[in-house]
Amino acid sequence: MRKYILALLLLVSILISCGTKSSSSKKIRVGTMVNTVALPIAYALEKGMYSNEGIEIEILTFASGAPINEAFAAGEIDIAASGLASVFALAQGNAKWIGEVNTTGGMGIFVRQDSPIAKEVGKVAGYSNILGSAETVRGLQILGPLGTTAQFNAIGYAKKFGLGGNDIKMIHMDNGPAYQAFIAGEGDAIAASPPHSFQAREEGYVLAATFEDATDVVSMDGIYVGTKFLEERRDDVVKFIRATYKASEILSDYQTRYDFEKDWFERNGRVYDDKTLDNDINYKVYVTPAMMQEETYIFGDGMTGTAEFFYEDNKISEDTLPNVQKSYDVSVIKDALGIDVKVDQ
Incomplete structure (x- = not known):
């Protein structure tokens, strides 16, 4: 009987311990x-x-x-x-x-050196570093992941020319695959984030707009x-x-x-x-x-x-x-x- 009671007390003790165990564990x-x-x-x-x-x-x-x-x-x-x-x-x-x-910092829209966008400067008042025009940006195919800063960057860039998200085509790819596709010749531009934006600069691609200039957001x-x-x-x-x-x-x-x-x-x-x-x-x-x-x-x-x-x-x-x-x-x-x-x- 004594062993039974001790065993029962031990079981109750274990159950209480489990029941009161903090969720922090x-x-x-x-x-x-x-x-x-x-x-x-x-x-x-x-x-x-x-x-x-x-x-x-x-x-x-x-x-x-x-x-x-x-x-x-x-x-x-x-x-x-x-x-x-x-x-x-x-x-x-x-x-x-x-x-x-x-x-x-470090994000931006990049185009190739032979892109018409690279040749157009000063078309956005107050943003001397933004390249492009409404004509060259309309219909632009931009590589990058949807629902992220890349899409925000792309739409902001289009809006600087009086366009909207429907005036460009965002081609959904994660950042790494997007960069590889871009250097392989796919798309017209890429909305790049570090480290791919740094690599794009090093490889001689042209920065059409920084994220901050395109969106007016820090x-x-x-x-x-x-x-x-x-x-x-x-x-x-x-x-x-x-x-x-x-x-x-x-x-x-x-x-x-x-x-x-x-x-x-x-x-x-x-x-x-x-x-x-x-x-x-x-x-x-x-x-x-x-x-x-x-x-x-x-x-x-x-x-x-x-x-x-x-x-x-x-x-x-x-x-x-x-x-x-x-x-x-x-x-x-x-x-x-x-x-x-x-x-x-």
Whole structure:
């Protein structure tokens, strides 16, 4: 009888332990790309910064922002670290934009040297560096992934000439295949992002417009999380943000970032030569707590511009547009870092 009671007590103890086990023990699935935006997360994971916070992270990589959004919608990831394609997830009203990771310089529209566009300068008032005209841009076949900064770039370029998204043809390909297809002679232009935009410059292709000139937006890659997940595991999300920004501060040191970026990219199938790596570091700057406290920093500013742009091009509806600004939640940064951040409203 005594053995039976002891066994019963042990069983009850185990059941209670299982029943009260914190959800913080569950792995957080983070969807991202083998790109600049992923590096602080990869660094924090490999250096034990998340485990020091008491959370477990799994990184899942995707080719671009569009499949990250799809994985988020399907419940396959909990947190996303992605680019401006995130705007479509935020517009659905069930996600929060809780962190901005890095600037996204270096993107642009490239054409071949013999393109008629390359010979036309000064057709857009106030934008002396934009090449082309309404006549040469109309009907342009531009390679790049749909639902990402590439499409935003392409449509913005067309709009500079009084055209719209329907006046050009966006041929959907992921960034790497798009660049390979372009240098093989397919399409008329490419909406390229680093490292392919750097490679395009090196190979002598002509920059028709930078992303910033085409869209009038200074964009940020960043982090979004499901609203329900944030409600249920807020403490863990705060810990995730704290460790990620600590990693961003560390990676703001040129040599530290250079060494880790080169190594992590190569281990994940992306090989950069020294010049491409240097360009990536100089163009894509990490957001740090110090940067977020600068007078000119406004959280969500670039995402708002992106949302308004896609609304005007009928890619985001009038009823979902307000969800984007409503998604900005700097309270997680406040809890994680103890700083106040200005928000675009």
